[in-house]
Amino acid sequence: MNKNFNKQRLLATGALLALMSAGSLFAQDCANPIPIHTDEQDVLGDTCTAGNPLPTYGGTGSPQNEVVYSFTAQGANANISITGTGGYTGTTPAVFLFPACSAATDPIAFGVPGLPMAVTGLTDGQQYFITVTADPGGPNDGCGAYDVDVDGTLPVV
Numbered sequence: 001m002n003k004n005f006n007k008q009r010l011l012a013t014g015a016l017l018a019l020m021s022a023g024s025l026f027a028q029d030c031a032n033p034i035p036i037h038t039d040e041q042d043v044l045g046d047t048c049t050a051g052n053p054l055p056t057y058g059g060t061g062s063p064q065n066e067v068v069y070s071f072t073a074q075g076a077n078a079n080i081s082i083t084g085t086g087g088y089t090g091t092t093p094a095v096f097l098f099p100a101c102s103a104a105t106d107p108i109a110f111g112v113p114g115l116p117m118a119v120t121g122l123t124d125g126q127q128y129f130i131t132v133t134a135d136p137g138g139p140n141d142g143c144g145a146y147d148v149d150v151d152g153t154l155p156v157v
Contacts, residue, residue: 029053030101033070033129038078040150043069047133048087048143054131057096058106063140064091066133068101071154073122078152081116082132087144091134095148101129119154 028034028050036043050065084093095117096107111117112135122128134142 028067030068030129033068033101036069036071036130036148036150036154038150038152038154040148040154043148043150044085044145045132045148046087046143046145047093048145050143054101054103056103057098057136058104060106060136062133062136064134064136064138064142066131069130069132070101070127071130072127073124074153075124076119076122076128076152076154078119078150078154079116080111080119080130080154081113081149081151082111083113083147083149085145085147088134088142089144091138091142093144093146094133094135096131096133098129098131099126116151119152 030053045067047065047067050067052063052065053068054062054066056062080095082093082095092112095111097109097117097119098105098107109117109119119128132146132148134144
């Protein structure tokens with residue numbers, strides 16, 4: 001193959017990767033949550049690459065970065081487990097369930113490694129939001145890589 005073809009192919013691959021990563025970084029806040037699915041295993045992410053769209057969780061400060069997921073309840077009955085896979089020095093990853101994606105809203109459920117978050121008793125047809133963040137009681141710069149597993153019924157938005 002000639003050098004120009006290889007160079008063009010390399011540039012096209014780089015552009016595609018940049019577009020893919022820009023889309024995944026863009027879809028991490030309340031305006032653009034990432035859909036989360038039933039029986040989804042290994043939802044991998046990293047809060048260090050996210051922003052802090054919810055600086056408070058109701059009355060609790062949450063200065064750490066978070067990634068926002070969403071689903072619409074329809075017979076939701078699931079457990080969501082989280083595991084830290086890298087980083088999180090001095091803190092642990094956590095998941096929170098919200099009935100609205102607003103800094104003024106208190107979470108209705110939470111989970112940490114070893115203690116899955118139960119997602120039950122929700123209003124069918126209502127959109128709910130799940131955030132992955134560091135423990136709000138930990139250091140302000142707490143972040144790291146995580147793995148989320150959904151076990152049960154959790155519909156897509």
